[in-house]
Amino acid sequence: MEQYKIGCRMERLKKMSGSGKSLSKLIKKSGAKLKRGSPDPIVTRLVIDSRRVTPGSLFFALPGLRQDGSAFIDEALRRGAVGVVSSEPRRFGNSKAVFVQADDPRLTLAKVARRFFGKPDKDIDLFGITATNGKTTVSYLAKHFLSLDGVKTGCLGTIGYDLVDRVLPSFRTTPEAHELCELLSQMRDFGCTRAVMEVSSHGIDQLRIAELKFKVGVFLNLTRDHLDYHGDMENYFAVKRRFIDGEIGTVPKKLVLNVDDTYGRRLADEHKEESTITFGTSKQARLRATDIELAPDGATFTLEWDGKRYLVNSPLIGLYNVSNTLAALSMAVLGDVPVEKCIGSLNSFGGIPGRMERVITGQPFEVVVDYAHTGNALENALKMLQEITPGKVKVVFGCGGDRDRGKRVEMTKVSTELADYCWATTDNPRSEVQEQIFDDMREGISDHSKIEFVLDRRRAIELALKSADPGDCVLIAGKGHEPFQEYGDTVVPFDDRKVARELLESMKLGGRI
Structure with missing residues (x-):
């Protein structure tokens, strides 16, 4: 849903190059073939999401991992699509829309898009x-x-x-x-x-x-x-x-x-x-x-x-x-x-948001936010911080849901081997149950005395910051620049940098640093 909303915002801001192009010119030498309808309707937009179809759109029914675009052809037609590009032949009923058959609709989209935008x-x-x-x-x-x-x-x-x-x-x-x-x-x-x-x-x-x-x-x-x-x-x-x-x-x-x-x-x-x-x-x-x-x-x-x-x-x-x-x-x-x-x-050079980005509020220890979300990236980050940190290096990290489960073991193994202490927490669990993600992560623990599992990411960051002594470094890894957490179909505002800064300011007011 969030991706759909962002896409809509981009569409409202976009600057179209021309009022439209004829279908026959767009599909020429694309490998796609006109199977039904007039060869020359004017195409004003290229669309792969049926919810964004407006009159004049050419709808591409792309194959997907979870849903096939062919399931949304009828909706696209109801919304005014002048044509459909699909690999599957189908009946259109009374619709006057054009049907274009392509062996690979994605390749056809790439060819048509390049021509459409000049x-x-x-x-x-x-x-x-x-x-x-x-x-x-x-x-x-x-x-x-x-x-x-x-x-x-x-x-x-x-x-x-x-x-x-x-x-x-x-x-x-x-x-x-x-x-x-x-x-x-x-x-x-x-x-x-x-x-x-x-x-x-x-x-x-x-x-x-x-x-x-x-x-x-x-x-x-x-x-x-x-x-x-x-x-x-x-x-x-x-x-x-x-x-x-x-x-x-x-x-x-x-x-x-x-x-x-x-x-x-x-x-x-x-x-x-x-x-x-x-x-x-x-x-x-x-x-x-x-x-x-x-x-x-x-x-x-x-x-x-x-x-x-x-x-x-x-x-x-x-x-x-x-x-x-x-x-x-x-x-x-x-x-x-x-x-x-x-x-x-x-x-x-001004640096890169969320890439080894320091959070500084006058605290006597380092706080760094980084996008490291693979075993290799965590290993690089932790080794580097160990080399330049006089005190201890501590890390807050998580593993994303609905993604490669095998790397969860690697990330936990690297963290418990290289960091002085770890807090494992959430990182965009998406549709997965967080406890299942934690169970996968536990298989990579090399030292159980060096890690704590905390369901709430804000609480995990708070525990890490409160544990830091002068000269230490706290690495908050995984999300970097991202300003959200994904739970199922819900997107919740959450920015590691903002949260860390708020907690550090609160600790200063409370006299804890």
Whole structure:
């Protein structure tokens, strides 16, 4: 329901490119075939949700994991759809609507959307980033770097859709194909000639980016996540590879690959073109970081690139953020932005919401909110905080409902092994019973004396903050920038950063800190 409401808000704000296009032009060379009706009704909107259909809409009945769009064709027709695209032949009764049959309605949607919105990727250099962890940080950094030469650069991802002259709330990391093309079209209307976007595995597999032409494709890493959808790691990797290899469209003109990652090395072994930049700390990397020094307020390292060495002072903490910075610098290089200019601009970089974001109210210990919601991301965060924290590192974390159950064991194991104490709590339980999620998590406990299970997330954060001594660090992990909790079909306002700040202020007023 929340996604539907956000989608409606986006529609109210959107700027349509033209009054409509004829169906015959839209489906030309798309592989879809007109099976019934006039070939030339005027299509004014592309829709996949029958509730959003208005007269003039072309409704795409997409297959789904839980519901099939074909079940909503009658509703779409009642609301005034001029046509339906589906893989299943069906009777339309007395309706005058057009029926278009497509072997793969998702691919047809991608092709039609690109044409409907005037092929915006022809006017915008697309920089696509795919990974399990780090996509948002790299996208923010890359947008920062790619804007330094005065070129308007948009950014689409988990936190929001930044069209430069307008920012919309994000409801998917990678929007559906017609939404994506519309957003790119608006960017073009606002004068953008570059766009950075996060490319999720779901977005690849569900053909949301099909047909788009990317100037640069970026691969950061691959760790366990989404196996409820992909099945196993090789299938997960195969989906990511489809973007890098151009199997769902054109091959990106240039590539950026992380050779510190096992899967990144596999891709690098297959892509040795001069236009590929490999990055990392290993000698195999073309763009390399050496002499790394980590501190509580950032990192310092030497950048080796193109036969030159540069001293880099970054405000981002942790070794994995050194890697993220290398990725963004590689993208800037391929965008012809001078590397010296990028390095010099790091001191003005404003950071990323919910990514190692410090909550400061004058307390004598650190409080950090981070989006870490996989075993690998938690491991990276906890190891990094252990290195820079003089006292103890404590963590509040949870595991989402209706998602890969296998990673719950990993997350709990990592937390109890690396943190000094843990509070396991809720994190978007969705339709699952929280106690079942807790039971799965308990299987990963390595030390029962170091963990406490607390049903209420606010209470868990409160217990962690009250336990902290001067010099300690409390990591509140899992939700990052998210301002809500999901329970069944209900979305409840909840922002870790806001809650932590409120609790810290209350503790100060009560004389406890």
